[in-house]
Amino acid sequence: MSQTPSRADFDRYMVPNYAPQQVIPVRGEGSRLWDQQGREYIDFAGGIAVNGLGHCHPVLVEALKAQADRLWHLSNVYTNEPALALARALVERTFADKVFLCSSGGEANEAALKLARRWAHDQGGEHKHRIVSFGQAFHGRTFFTVSVGGQPKYAQGFGPVPGGIVHGEYNNLDSVRDLIDDDTCAVMVEPMQGEGGVLPGRQAFLQGLRDLCDAHDALLIFDEVQTGVGRTGSLYAYQQLGVTPDILTSAKALGGGFPVGAMLTTDRVAPAFSLGTHGSTYGGNPLASAVALAAIEHIDTPEVLEGVKRRHELFREHLEAINARHEVFREIRGMGLLIGAEMSEAWRDRAKDILPLAIEEGLMALIAGPNVLRMAPSLVIPEADIAEGMARLERAVSRLVAGQ
Numbered sequence: 580m581s582q583t584p585s586r587a588d589f590d591r592y593m594v595p596n597y598a599p600q601q602v603i604p605v606r607g608e609g610s611r612l613w614d615q616q617g618r619e620y621i622d623f624a625g626g627i628a629v630n631g632l633g634h635c636h637p638v639l640v641e642a643l644k645a646q647a648d649r650l651w652h653l654s655n656v657y658t659n660e661p662a663l664a665l666a667r668a669l670v671e672r673t674f675a676d677k678v679f680l681c682s683s684g685g686e687a688n689e690a691a692l693k694l695a696r697r698w699a700h701d702q703g704g705e706h707k708h709r710i711v712s713f714g715q716a717f718h719g720r721t722f723f724t725v726s727v728g729g730q731p732k733y734a735q736g737f738g739p740v741p742g743g744i745v746h747g748e749y750n751n752l753d754s755v756r757d758l759i760d761d762d763t764c765a766v767m768v769e770p771m772q773g774e775g776g777v778l779p780g781r782q783a784f785l786q787g788l789r790d791l792c793d794a795h796d797a798l799l800i801f802d803e804v805q806t807g808v809g810r811t812g813s814l815y816a817y818q819q820l821g822v823t824p825d826i827l828t829s830a831k832a833l834g835g836g837f838p839v840g841a842m843l844t845t846d847r848v849a850p851a852f853s854l855g856t857h858g859s860t861y862g863g864n865p866l867a868s869a870v871a872l873a874a875i876e877h878i879d880t881p882e883v884l885e886g887v888k889r890r891h892e893l894f895r896e897h898l899e900a901i902n903a904r905h906e907v908f909r910e911i912r913g914m915g916l917l918i919g920a921e922m923s924e925a926w927r928d929r930a931k932d933i934l935p936l937a938i939e940e941g942l943m944a945l946i947a948g949p950n951v952l953r954m955a956p957s958l959v960i961p962e963a964d965i966a967e968g969m970a971r972l973e974r975a976v977s978r979l980v981a982g983q
């Protein structure tokens with residue numbers, strides 16, 4: 580008989596790149612989780628914007644079980660029905676004409692960047708390779724994506740860093756005008772920065788990027804790994820912002836907890852990924868594709884998307900009420916159910932101190948950098964769970980304020 584794993588096993592057996600909380604959740608249902616001791620938690624973290632339908636949603640469980648009895652994997656030597664159905668669903672519901680399937684956000688972004696480089700290479704030659712990105716941007720942890728990301732600490736010590744990458748200031752179009760030219764192959768941007776602090780991109784900024792890309796024959800890449808699949812109240816954020824990219828990446832909530840990613844693009848750009856140029860063993864895996872298709876079909880409905888907007892208002896009202904009593908936040912912002920509360924000057928960089936207190940009160944939340952409390956709950960979180968979660972959050976905040 581094997582022993583029940585414990586938190587100490589993490590330090591014993593796993594590389595030390597994470598520092599997980601002491602509790603180990605073992606079961607989840609909807610927006611509630613239970614740990615090894617049977618303690619219950621309300622989940623405002625959603626697996627970092629992954630569990631778009633909460634834990635063990637019957638629609639996803641059913642899709643996974645049905646596919647598990649049918650076919651698990653084939654490789655890319657064959658195509659398969661779930662992958663084709665998912666690709667078709669993504670094309671029919673977005674600007675895209677073509678899809679590349681993979682298993683994570685970093686992998687989708689890696690594909691997007693390689694596609695942009697290859698497309699520009701085929702169009703304009705070797706010199707058209709420059710990539711414009713933004714400070715505080717987050718695009719994944721592969722070496723190309725940390726280099727394009729805007730947090731230098733993630734690339735430090737792994738050098739030499741790939742060349743031809745420059746960073747502007749988010750929401751500052753002038754900073755991009757100084758960087759973009761005819762040697763630029765792509766501008767990569769999150770329509771709302773997630774890890775960087777839950778910062779919504781201004782419509783005029785994003786439209787300005789579109790115009791600059793058009794003027795310089797560069798591709799606009801929207802990283803919607805965190806904002807996609809209903810998170811902001813539309814299937815993808817670009818659809819409500821009215822700015823259409825040439826390439827869009829999706830992952831996180833796409834599989835609702837099953838690893839899957841996708842890169843979407845147009846018929847103008849897709850041919851640059853000609854036969855043999857790129858690939859991924861698990862890309863288009865039938866299990867992943869079946870779950871993602873079920874997630875998309877369930878989320879991309881007026882009922883779920885309207886519900887996201889209604890819940891956004893609820894989150895905002897609760898957070899403002901907490902703030903009226905405790906004065907810890909400077910600003911509450913975000914779109915849909917990706918919500919950030921930036922700490923006030925007096926509580927600067929203390930958002931991270933709320934998390935362990937919240938765990939003790941039975942609430943899971945997130946931060947986006949040390950100064951922003953972040954929430955990315957299930958898109959269908961029951962209103963009663965929002966109210967109870969906010970009561971627990973308020974207890975955690977009042978303990979922070981009381982210095983307990």
Ligand SMILES: *Cc1c(COP(=O)(O)O)cnc(C)c1O
Nearest residue numbers: 683684685717718719773804805
């Ligand atoms: C999480 C995230 C990624 C990386 O996704 P992984 O699945 O961890 O590789 C990329 N971009 C954004 C905007 C993200 O939030």
